Amino acid sequence: MLHWALTFLIVALLASLLGLGVVAGTAAYIAKVLLLVFLVLLVVGFIRGRRSLV
Secondary structure (H helix, E strand, C coil): CHHHHHHHHHHHHHHHHCCCHHHHHHHHHHHHHHHHHHHHHHHHHHHHHCCCCC
């Protein structure tokens, strides 16, 4: 998930350098959403991992 977020971030940066505003905006939005999903899953994983089985 984090890999895809970084990929879309790089695509957004390259598109902005080439003057492709719509592509850059879309790629940046997708990168933000994927990063948010990654962070939520990371927090959920930490919370579930700390629970005891007793």
